[in-house]
Amino acid sequence: MNSVHNFLFYPRLALTNMKKNASIYRPYLLAGGLLAGLLYVLDSVGVMVEKSQMAGKDIMQVIVEICGNICMLFVFLILFYINSFVMKRRKKEFGLFCVLGMEKKHLGFVLFWEVLIGLTASLLSGIIIGALFSQAMFLLLLKLVELPGKLMFTIPFQSVGRTCLIYGTAFSIVLVYDLISVSRANPIQLLKSSETGEREPKTRWFMAASGTAALAAGYGIAIHTRTASGALHFFFPSVILVMAGTYCLFQAGSVAILKTLRKKKDFYYKPENFVAVSGMIYRMKQNAAGLSGICILSAAVLITLSTCASLYVGEEDILRNQYPREISLYAGAENAESLPSGVLDHENAHQPQQVPEAILSAARSLALEHNCELENMMDFYQLSFNADYNGNRIRAVRGYDPGTLMVYVLTLSDYNRNNDGNAILAPGEAMYYAPAVTLGDSVDLCGLGYRIAGRLEEFDITQLPGFATPRDLVLLILPEFADLQDLARSSRGILGEEDGNRIQVSYHCFFDLKGPAQGQAGFQAEFKDRIPGITRGIARDQIRTEFYQLYGSILFVGIFFIALFLTATVMIIYYKQITEGYDDRERFQIMEKVGMSTAEVKNTITRQVMMVFFLPLGMAVIHIIVAFPAMCSLLSIFSMYNTRLFAAFTVGSVLVFGAVYLFVYRLTARTYFKIVQE
Known part of the structure; x- marks a missing residue:
């Protein structure tokens, strides 16, 4: 009986401790349950997609799996970060247990049960909530990709197992870290750890200068990146530079600014400014990580929301940019030897006009069979290759690297015909x-060698269907088809036989169909087999489903990333408010005792909280503004050229997130005020 009592002692003590620290543990468990639910829903949706028989399920499954792996990494980081706040508030309590005679191994038992209770509560709540919403999220995915579906309740047990495994691993790492942290500290350190103040940080000019340089470099890359290849290769390094610069400036730059303000006596020696500035100087080292984290996560939310929404809403425009007509046909054009013998004039096989004549004749005949006509036709010869540009020298190259240009070459007659x-x-x-x-x-x-007769100020990019990076483009108009052939041979000579054989003059033909829907469907079902000589044929209606699946899946996983980033942001803000509140409580009590009124104290609190917590949001908005041109270049990879749409969603994202941020601030500020005024 006594052994049972001893066994139950530690879980009871752990529960009592968690109840006494409800203000700390409630949001911890809430965040844990939400994150567990996110992981479960993502995994279960992936299982449902895998088991379904829907067309195009492979691409959706890959996107969901990638999102799940990234979310798993963020869950580890968020749980570990939140746990550090919780442990700081608990160390004094653990020190008291040690002073009262509890050994560190007993503290280990308490920590074990607290972590186990937290793990169990998070998993149970997360899986229950996830099970209730997973089918709804699967239906949302089907809605986004415009596929039919019906509501049915199912719990994939492999998803439950994987979620438990991931969370068990995460909480085990947290427990090991907590045990090591407590075991290395003596009782006096534990008692005073939560009260340990920050020494006044020195003005680290080198870090401030380094942060400024890193931020300037990151901004410079983003501002001057005007090509899609450059954005693809340099945008993420610029993100790393901006993140490093943000942290350094919050830590060192903010201290330098605050100390400069302290030297201004007219500003500093006012009660509200004196308390706010002096308090922030002494805790800026502690604040830097949290504030920079809030800033970076806020920017991540804004970028994810604006880009995913723009891609989803603009998916039809993207489809029409890549495929401007209902039917797209492609064929080799340098000779007609690939044509069937029935339509090939062997004496003139080298004449390129046989290719379009044969293709158009077969297309018109097939359209007549289905009571349809060809309209809005656009066709041209085209030569394309990757090239380096140096001065006025353009050379074909292998591969596609930063700075590489996509060279497109058309004939003058095709250009005039298609552009009137x-x-x-x-x-x-x-x-x-x-x-x-x-x-x-x-x-x-x-x-x-060619003389430049003129530069075109505008060109309709839809004349190059499928081309996704207009800022990387060099379009050349040459007099005759023979010029394209000569350039193709010269390019092949530079690259050699293996790589050069891929450079060929091609024939592109695009048109719409006019006729009954049944006839158009019949044409689309047969044209790839009935039109001779084409190397590739695409019907826009047939590929539309793939587009919806791709961009719908992107928006779907974007919703999860936004939920993940928001959870992390809210938790950092909440625990930061609690930490600030406990650190400020005694200071403001002293200020009241020396003569400051309650109104002055509250006004000072408001000023300090607003200065601290709205600075990250403001800087995040600046990051987004600077990154906008580079993001436009990145979106052009998807053939998303609607800058106005992206700008509208970016502004809307800032407004929506700003409202959410303000709401979270007001909620957490109440907790802060309550702690300070106790």
């Missing part, structure tokens, strides 16, 4: 369109 133009080029002359580069009076194209 009347441009004239003499032999050896060229026109060009290039948003990112400027050519001089002449250009060396893979060893072939």
Whole structure:
């Protein structure tokens, strides 16, 4: 009986401790349950997608799995971060237990039961909530990808097992860290750990300068990145620089600014400013990590929300940018030998016009069979390759690296026909369109020289369907088809046989269908087999489902990332308010005793809290503004060129998140005021 009593002593003590520290543990367990629910829902949705027979399930499953792995990493970081706040408030309590005679191994038993209770509560609440909402989230995914579905309750037990394994591992790491932390401290250190103040930090000019330099470098990269390849390769390094600069400036730069304010006697020696500035100086080292974390997470929420929403809402525009007509046909054009013998004129097999003649004749015949007509036709010859640009020298290269340009070459007749133009080029002359580069009076194209007759100020990018990076573009207009053939041969000579054989002049044909829906469906079902010589054929309606699945899945996982980042942001703000409240309580009690009124104290509290907690939001908005051009370049990889739509969602994201941030601030500020005024 006594052994049973001893066994139950530690879990009872752990429960009592958690109840006494409810203000700390309630949000901890709430966050733990929410994060467990997120993990379970993601995993269960992935299982449901895998077991379904829906078309295109593979791409959705991959996106959900990637999101799940990233979320798992963030869950570990968030739980560990929150636990550090909890332990700081509990160490004094543990020190008291030691003074009263409890050994550290007994503290270990208490910690074990507290972690076990937290793990059990988080898992139970998370899995129950996740089970209730997982099917709804699966239906939401189906809605986003525009597939039918019906509500049915199911609990994938493999998802339960994986969630328990992930959470068990996370809480085990937390427990080991807590045990090591307590075992290394003596009772006196534990008693005073929560009261240990920060020494006044020195003005670390080197860190402040380094932070300024890192932030300037990150901003510079983002501002000057105007190509999609540059954004793809340099945007994430610039993010790392901005994150490092943000932390350094919050830690060292803020101290330098506060000390500068302290030297201004007219400002500093006012009661409200004196308390706010002096208090922030002494705790800025502690604040830096939290404030920079809030800033970075806020920026992550804004970027995720604006980009995912823009891609989803703009998916139809993206589809039409890549496929401007209902039917897209592609074929090799340098000779007609690939045509079937029934349509091939062997004596003129080298003549490229046989390719479009054969393709268009077969397309019109097939359309007539289905009571349809071809309309809005657009066709052209095209040569494309990756190239390096150095001065007025353009050379074909292998691969696609930062700074590499995509060179597209059209014939003058195709350009005039598709643009209702009347441009004239003499032999050896060229026109060009290039948003990112400027050519001089002449250009060396893979060893072939051309005089520049003019620069096009505008060009309809939809004439190059499937091309996703307009700022990387160099479009050249050459006089004749023979010029394209000569340039293709010269490019192949530079790259060699293995890589050069992929550079071929191709024929592109795009058109819409006019006729009954049944006839259009029949044409789309047969055209790939009935039209001779094409190397690729795409029907826009057939590929629309894949688009909806891709961008719907992106928005779906974006919702989870936003929930994850918001949870982390709210928890950091909440625990920071509690920590600030306990640190400030005695200080403000002293200020009241020396003559400050309650109204003055409350006004000082409000000023300090607002200065501390709205600075990260303001800096996050600045980060988003600076990153906007680079984000536009990144979105162009998806053929998302609607800058106004992205700007509207960015502004909307800032307003919505600002409202949420203000709401969280007001809730947590009440806790802060309550602690300070106790």
